[in-house]
Amino acid sequence: xxxxxxxxxxxxxxxxxxxxxxxxxxxxxxxxxxSDDSxxSDDSxxTEAIDIQMWIAxxxxxxxxxxxxxxxxxxxxxPGYNVVVTSFDSYNTVFEQAQLAIDDGNPPEIIHFFEAATxxxxxxxxxxxxxxxxxxxxxxxxxxxxxxxxxxxxxxxSAATKYYTIDGSLYSMPWNTSSTVMFSNMDILNAAGITEPxxxxxxxxxxxxxxxxxxxxPDNCITWPNHGWWFxxxxxxxxxxxxxxxxxxxxxxxxxxxxxxxxxxxxxxxSDLEDSGDYVYTGTQRDWAGTAAAFSxxxxxxxxxxxxxxxxxxxxxxxxxxxxxTSYMPYDGxxxxxxxxxxxxxxxxANGLTPEEEDGALAFMNFFSNPDxxxxxxxxxxxxxxxxxxxxxxxxxxxxxxxxNSAVASAQLNDAADTPASTGALxxxxxxxxxxxxxxxxxxxxxxxxVKTRMDSAxxxxxxxxxxxxxxxx
Amino acid sequence: MGIISxxxxxxxxxxxxxxxxxxxxxxxxxxxxxxxxxxxxxALDFCTFASDAESTEGVMGVGLAGAxxxxxxxxxxxxxxxxxAAGLGSGEIRTGTFRLGWYWPWLLLLPTLVILVFxxxxxxxRTFTLSTKLTRLGAPRVGERCLSNFSELLVPSPAVxxxxxxxxxxxxWGIGLWHNRAEPGSFAHGFSGAIRxxxxxxxxxxxxxxxEDVDGGYRQIYFNTVIVSSAIVVVSMVAGLGxxxxxxxxxxxxxxxxxxxxxxYAISPPVAGILFFMMFNATGGIFAAVADNWFGFDFPDYARxxxxxxxxxxxxxxxxxxxxxxxxxxxxxxxxPREQIDAAAIDGANSFQRFRKVIMPxxxxxxxxxxxxxxxxxxxxxxxxxxxxxxxxxxxxxxxAIYEIIRVGVDNGDLGRGAAQSVVLFLAVIALTxxxxxxxxxxxxxxxx
Numbered sequence: 001x002x003x004x005x006x007x008x009x010x011x012x013x014x015x016x017x018x019x020x021x022x023x024x025x026x027x028x029x030x031x032x033x034x035s036d037d038s039x040x041s042d043d044s045x046x047t048e049a050i051d052i053q054m055w056i057a058x059x060x061x062x063x064x065x066x067x068x069x070x071x072x073x074x075x076x077x078x079p080g081y082n083v084v085v086t087s088f089d090s091y092n093t094v095f096e097q098a099q100l101a102i103d104d105g106n107p108p109e110i111i112h113f114f115e116a117a118t119x120x121x122x123x124x125x126x127x128x129x130x131x132x133x134x135x136x137x138x139x140x141x142x143x144x145x146x147x148x149x150x151x152x153x154x155x156x157x158s159a160a161t162k163y164y165t166i167d168g169s170l171y172s173m174p175w176n177t178s179s180t181v182m183f184s185n186m187d188i189l190n191a192a193g194i195t196e197p198x199x200x201x202x203x204x205x206x207x208x209x210x211x212x213x214x215x216x217x218p219d220n221c222i223t224w225p226n227h228g229w230w231f232x233x234x235x236x237x238x239x240x241x242x243x244x245x246x247x248x249x250x251x252x253x254x255x256x257x258x259x260x261x262x263x264x265x266x267x268x269x270x271s272d273l274e275d276s277g278d279y280v281y282t283g284t285q286r287d288w289a290g291t292a293a294a295f296s297x298x299x300x301x302x303x304x305x306x307x308x309x310x311x312x313x314x315x316x317x318x319x320x321x322x323x324x325x326t327s328y329m330p331y332d333g334x335x336x337x338x339x340x341x342x343x344x345x346x347x348x349x350a351n352g353l354t355p356e357e358e359d360g361a362l363a364f365m366n367f368f369s370n371p372d373x374x375x376x377x378x379x380x381x382x383x384x385x386x387x388x389x390x391x392x393x394x395x396x397x398x399x400x401x402x403x404x405n406s407a408v409a410s411a412q413l414n415d416a417a418d419t420p421a422s423t424g425a426l427x428x429x430x431x432x433x434x435x436x437x438x439x440x441x442x443x444x445x446x447x448x449x450x451v452k453t454r455m456d457s458a459x460x461x462x463x464x465x466x467x468x469x470x471x472x473x474x
Numbered sequence: 475m476g477i478i479s480x481x482x483x484x485x486x487x488x489x490x491x492x493x494x495x496x497x498x499x500x501x502x503x504x505x506x507x508x509x510x511x512x513x514x515x516x517a518l519d520f521c522t523f524a525s526d527a528e529s530t531e532g533v534m535g536v537g538l539a540g541a542x543x544x545x546x547x548x549x550x551x552x553x554x555x556x557x558x559a560a561g562l563g564s565g566e567i568r569t570g571t572f573r574l575g576w577y578w579p580w581l582l583l584l585p586t587l588v589i590l591v592f593x594x595x596x597x598x599x600r601t602f603t604l605s606t607k608l609t610r611l612g613a614p615r616v617g618e619r620c621l622s623n624f625s626e627l628l629v630p631s632p633a634v635x636x637x638x639x640x641x642x643x644x645x646x647w648g649i650g651l652w653h654n655r656a657e658p659g660s661f662a663h664g665f666s667g668a669i670r671x672x673x674x675x676x677x678x679x680x681x682x683x684x685x686e687d688v689d690g691g692y693r694q695i696y697f698n699t700v701i702v703s704s705a706i707v708v709v710s711m712v713a714g715l716g717x718x719x720x721x722x723x724x725x726x727x728x729x730x731x732x733x734x735x736x737x738x739y740a741i742s743p744p745v746a747g748i749l750f751f752m753m754f755n756a757t758g759g760i761f762a763a764v765a766d767n768w769f770g771f772d773f774p775d776y777a778r779x780x781x782x783x784x785x786x787x788x789x790x791x792x793x794x795x796x797x798x799x800x801x802x803x804x805x806x807x808x809x810x811p812r813e814q815i816d817a818a819a820i821d822g823a824n825s826f827q828r829f830r831k832v833i834m835p836x837x838x839x840x841x842x843x844x845x846x847x848x849x850x851x852x853x854x855x856x857x858x859x860x861x862x863x864x865x866x867x868x869x870x871x872x873x874x875a876i877y878e879i880i881r882v883g884v885d886n887g888d889l890g891r892g893a894a895q896s897v898v899l900f901l902a903v904i905a906l907t908x909x910x911x912x913x914x915x916x917x918x919x920x921x922x923x
Binding site: 092096099100120123124125126129132281282283284285290293294297299429431432435436439440442443445446447454457458461465468469471472473 | 608609610611612613614615616617688689690757758775776777778780864865866867868869870881884885886887888
């Protein structure tokens with residue numbers, strides 16, 4: 001859009017084409033979603049079912065189909081409503097499209113949005129200056145069931161509640177929630193005489209020395225994607241806040257701390273691990289697919305990854321003939337461990353809905369994360385069971401004995417101390433600040449620049465981003 | 475201070491660009507220059523000279539005043555000249571009126587005008603206004619930024635920002651003057667002629683040094699853009715011409731061949747990115763597998779090496795453009811009269827000489843057209859290829875101007891900075907195109923008698 005506006009014919013046509021193309025895909029997926037649902041709810045058409053638009057940022061089959069199946073079940077159960085799922089390719093697209101739709105006066109009722117942009121979602125206003133989202137706790141207003149669906153909002157597990165609680169209550173309905181965990185190829189580790197995955201940085205170095213000394217050693221020992229989330233996790237482990245005002249929890253954050261001593265130490269360790277050849281950088285930022293591929297191709301023995309894919313990675317390992325064991329994300333053994341934090345996304349409810357639409361949206365969100373559905377979601381993906389009831393249900397079923405890897409992320413989150421650092425930061429322009437960290441780390445890994453100098457300039461850049469944000473919203 | 479020097483400069487430039495033969499001309503030039511400066515400075519609310527403005531912003535304010543004075547002065551002059559020429563009635567083009575009424579041509583133009591205004595001029599105007607602001611989608615407030623979205627792309631020293639480009643332009647101009655004054659055949663003439671083409675390189679270097687160098691500064695983006703774009707244009711055009719020259723006229727089944735050649739052009743840039751990713755990827759790519767299994771060496775990983783990453787981007791883009799260029803050059807070669815080539819051969823010109831002296835000049839118009847389209851491609855359409863191939867990696871080594879605009883303006887949602895960068899790209903393309911037209915003036919023969 002920006003380029004289209006810059007006046008040259010050719011720039012205009014090129015970017016308009018891409019914009020048009022992405023709109024077409026969005027429209028296309030909407031049509032399919034709509035046709036699915038209209039087929040399911042033909043019989044209820046007579047009673048004029050209220051449409052509940054749900055916009056999500058998942059476009060892969062497993063997650064999208066899970067969502068559509070739940071919507072279809074809900075529509076069958078609640079003939080007065082018709083939940084329509086529309087899929088977008090990223091959180092940013094969902095947010096942008098939702099903002100534009102809200103200005104048009106035709107907002108989607110339920111919007112899927114990720115943790116780093118929580119502050120932005122809270123602060124965003126429509127063209128009249130009204131907030132674009134409404135607190136779900138406020139909308140539930142103490143009810144224990146809505147349209148016959150039991151309310152599960154109060155039962156959300158503590159790690160997610162801590163992260164998403166703003167001014168004392170949950171503003172959005174937590175959905176996909178994960179943490180960073182480590183996957184180990186136990187066949188390689190056992191061959192190197194290691195029986196348990198390492199738990200500390202020092203342990204990783206020792207294990208890597210043994211693994212790379214093997215006759216048929218893999219190319220490298222370990223990998224993980226370069227994503228700002230790792231930096232945030234490491235700061236949580238070290239008990240280092242990312243921003244002032246208790247990580248933005250006791251008041252709006254106005255200062256970032258990217259060049260703190262634990263930050264320098266963490267990135268230095270990462271960089272040294274890369275220099276020694278233990279760690280391999282795939283060369284692309286946020287390279288989830290590339291790092292996972294390196295692990296399943298046994299090019300590396302260990303992988304740090306999101307727990308969101310525990311099921312897939314474990315099954316992939318079995319299919320490729322090796323045993324995968326999941327463990328906590330290793331921390332600095334020379335420093336007391338504080339705690340890891342969550343990542344993922346929540347479901348936000350648009351502001352300014354009619355009471356009927358609001359109830360429909362709330363009923364669906366609570367149905368969507370009822371114990372059965374939340375447990376199934378966990379089993380399909382690896383995201384943690386989002387309510388205590390879902391965890392209990394899975395325990396009764398014996399799921400965790402059957403697949404112990406699935407229990408690791410929840411256990412890691414439960415072991416975390418209750419401090420602002422291990423809760424995670426609430427920060428304006430966090431997405432851009434994450435980007436600053438990711439780029440700085442890439443610069444350090446690829447160009448071997450000095451860690452302290454590079455993080456000082458990243459700090460200045462990030463502080464500028466935060467200042468700009470607070471000037472507009474603060 | 476700043477305002478006074480802006481208006482003095484504007485008045486001078488107004489007079490110089492409009493003319494100073496008569497008193498009336500001087501007066502009109504003065505007025506036009508001052509009007510131009512007033513328009514732009516008033517539009518900016520004189521913010522460039524505010525007490526809290528940076529010195530670079532002040533210099534930009536003076537520069538803008540001068541530029542607008544020049545636009546008003548020379549623009550008016552051009553319009554007056556046209557009218558004069560029309561009034562004289564040269565006889566070739568006669569003016570007339572529509573019998574149906576004066577509004578009739580406007581009515582016929584209306585659809586075009588509406589499209590132009592709403593899809594080109596208004597968005598362009600919005601980009602210019604956005605570029606002076608700090609704003610995000612859904613923000614309750616807007617921050618005024620004057621020209622700091624631009625000045626923060628540059629080094630903080632206004633002296634460097636002004637002196638380097640001026641010095642390099644002066645140098646280019648001086649060399650040109652030297653060349654023109656020197657006696658043809660003398661050493662000075664030959665030498666100045668030989669170094670003249672490097673003037674543009676010196677200018678590009680001068681611009682390189684005016685951009686901010688700190689981490690995340692614009693200098694790297696500028697460097698990437700210049701390197702990647704010029705490599706794409708040069709390689710795709712030279713290779714296209716070379717292949718066309720080797721194949722024209724002698725290939726059996728040329729129709730089929732040509733159709734096959736145009737295929738890559740029909741593939742969208744992101745798909746080109748995916749194809750090259752699948753070929754060149756060091757862990758699961760086709761070439762890596764071949765290198766590893768058949769020849770037993772490790773295929774280098776372009777994602778971790780800045781030079782290889784740039785080469786891969788250039789290759790993917792050249793692959794896409796090559797068929798297109800080849801097709802146009804083939805068509806162009808067919809228009810070169812056979813007799814001229816034969817005549818040159820009879821005169822004893824060898825194959826290279828025939829190519830250089832007979833064929834190349836005839837291909838001028840097509841080469842110029844391809845140069846502009848290839849440049850446009852390498853500036854704008856390359857986004858999709860980069861996004862799928864490297865995402866700007868490693869460490870920003872393949873992040874070119876258009877990629878950075880989208881990263882800042884769309885991904886980070888910083889509309890003001892994104893707009894400012896797109897204005898910079900817009901100005902660069904305008905300047906480059908103007909330079910190309912000036913360079914080719916009189917040198918390209920369109921073959922009219």
